[in-house]
Amino acid sequence: MIRLDNISKQNGHQVLFIDASMGIQKGEKVGLVGPNGAGKTTLFRMIAGQEAPDDGLVTIDPGMTIGYFSQDVGEMSGQSAVAAVMDGVGPVSALATEMAQLEAAMVDPDQADAMDEIIERYGEVQSRFEELDGYALDARAREVLAGLSFSQERMDADVGLLSGGWKMRVALARILLMRPDGMLLDEPSNHLDLESLIWLESFLKDYDGALLMTSHDREFMNRIIGKVVEIDGGTLITYSGDYDFYEKQRALGEAQRQAQYERQQAMLAKEVKFIERFKARASHAAQVQSRVKKLDKIERVEPPRRRQAVQFEFRSPPRSGEDVATFKDVHKGYGSRSIYAGLDFRVRRKERWCVLGANGAGKSTLLKLVAGSETPDQGSVTIGSAVRMGYFAQHSMDLLDGDETIFESLDGSFPQAGQGALRTLAGCFGFSGDDVEKPCRVLSGGEKARLVMAKMLFDPPNFLVLDEPTNHLDMATKEMLVAALADFEGTMLFVSHDRHFLAALSNRVLELTADGVHQFGGGYTEYVESTGQEAPGLHPGGAVGG
Template identity: 90%
Template structure:
């Protein structure tokens, strides 16, 4: 299906691949993993022909169609989301657009004189639309968009007015509707809420083509892929199994290489000691010479490359009072649409509430009310005594000063901390070496999120309010954050679409549904076990 044979590739001074090979067969679902900058996107671009290897070849079965979803979605505007999705399938969307214009012309009194020509043209266009199974395609496009949490209104609205995250979903829907023979998906789980993520998981499980994807979402990757290809140090290594299996095998391989390396080092030390000891004695000259030759011929075992992962340890936050936040008879709505009507809810010290609910259910609204970013229309939200709050929202990243470097930004927040402590903090959040000298304006979404998180957690508050804190984070940073937050001694209220994060950190669940608000006195894992669903209103496989 897709084969990379002995490819080599260099970008500037950086060598990405040396004599690397891999293959994907029909029906295989493969996860592509490797540190940031290892060459995952370059590999995708070589498969679709947007880039070429310096050496070796990329072979794809003739006639095979490939759909490629990348984070760079390009310009979209002037058409509805449905039309933009159908665009990927060919001429059908142009016919649908012309039909819509002709339908508008039919009821326009100014065009009454041209009615015969309009009706005749409408018949031609509609006939061609039906030949191409356009009505079924329109329904399928709407089904895919609904799966990705689009409302009817949003499907028919101008795609140009959507935010970047929603445009990403349109670009993804376009590839899914194509149902090509092979799909390359670069971070499809970014920007999706939990419901969309679970729907996409089910869609991809039922897809019968070849799939190659990257994702920072561990649970998502685990449930879809049956094979993992790792890019590391220029080579491609294939593991058969899901992501958890790959991690176990990788750790095992590392342990074996470590033992092999240590055994060889001990043997070399022994030989060198003998040579040093007897090299001046004529009686041992022949033995010394034969050992020197033996050493020259030995193929040296490389020590395993250690992936740097620095753990962040919390300072103990000051203790808050027992009642951390209290909602009493809270009413809140937008433009006449009620979100909360008489909400009563209390957070107590050391509780870790995760908030679940479909798009528009009021998850972010709840967090904004607690953080004081918005006021209730009626009722009160009160914060308890000695509570120090840290609030992470998506807009937090826009508050960074673009002219400051990463280090200056940290230093400005903690002038007493000292250079060593701040460099260690930066390292924990993935800024090592010269990265601390990058100006904030050039940082990626993930880097900005890590910097904001570092600033919030260094001098820890005792109440963390986190709105999608893992949105832009890679798997290693997420693992570090989960490990750090699991020892956090304060209170938490958070929204996340990452099931690993939800399961590891919550001990309470607040579920927002159209029928009402439900509180569960157990974490996300207990919630799934007791409701039989992973998100409100969604049943397994549904």
């Protein structure tokens, strides 16, 4: 289906691929992994025909259709979300748009004189629309958008009015509706809530074409892929199995290479010692010469390239009182929409509450009420004694000073800390060496999130309130964060769509549903076991509930 043979590619001075090869067959679902900057997006662009390799061949089966979803969605406006999704399938969308315009013209008194022509044209357009199975396509487009958590209202609204995250979903829906022979999905799990993620997982499991995808969501990858292609130092290495199996195989391979390297180093040291000891003796000249020649011929084993993984260790936060946050008869709404009506809820010391609920259920509102950035319409939210709160929200990243470097930003927050401690902190959150001199304005979303997180956790509060803390974070940073938070001695209240994060860190669940608010005494894993669902509003098996 798709083959890359002996690909070489260079971007400026950076060599991305050297004689790299891989293949994907029909029906195979493959995860593409590698550190940031390794060339994952370049590989996608070469398969999609948007870039050419410097050397080697990219071969796609004749007649094979490829759908490529990237993080760069381009401009979208002037049409509804449904029309934008149908656009990807060809002329049907243009016919749908013209039908809508003609329907508007039919009821416009200013166009009464041209009514015969309008009706005649409408008949032609509608006939062609039916020929292309347009009504079924419209229904399918709406089904895909509903799966990605669009309301009917949002489906029919102008795409140009949507936020960046919702535009991403429109671009993703366009590829899914196409059902091409091959799909290239670059981070499709970004910007999705838990319900959408589970729906997408189910969709991709049923997809019978060739799939190549990247994702920072371990659970999502594990459930979909059966093969991993790793970009490592310019080569492509293929592993069979899911992401967890790949990690084990990679670690095993590294350990074997390290042992092989150490054995060879010990042997070489022994030989060099013999040569040094006897090179001046005529009686050993033949032996010395023989060993020098032998050393020249030995192929040197390279030590495994170590992935830098720095662990962050929490200082112990000061102890808070037993009652950390208390909601008493809280009412909150926006306009005519009620979010909470008489909510009673208490967070106690050392509890780790994850908040689950469909879009619009009030997850972020709950966190804002705790953080004090929103106030209840009625009732009270009380923060307990000796509570020091750290609040992470998506807008936290907008508060960074764009003119400051990463190091200046850290130094401004912790002037007493000393350069060594701050550089270690930056290293834990993925900023090593000269990275700390980058100005904040050029940072990606993930880098900004890491910097805000580093500032929040260096002098830890005893109550962490986290709204989607893993958005934008790569797999390695997520693992570090999970490991660090697992040892955190304080209290947590958080929203996340990452099931690995939810399962590893929660010991309580607050479920927000249309039927009211439910509290579970166990963590996310126990919640899934007791309810048979991974998110509110989903029936067992991941199908979207009615």
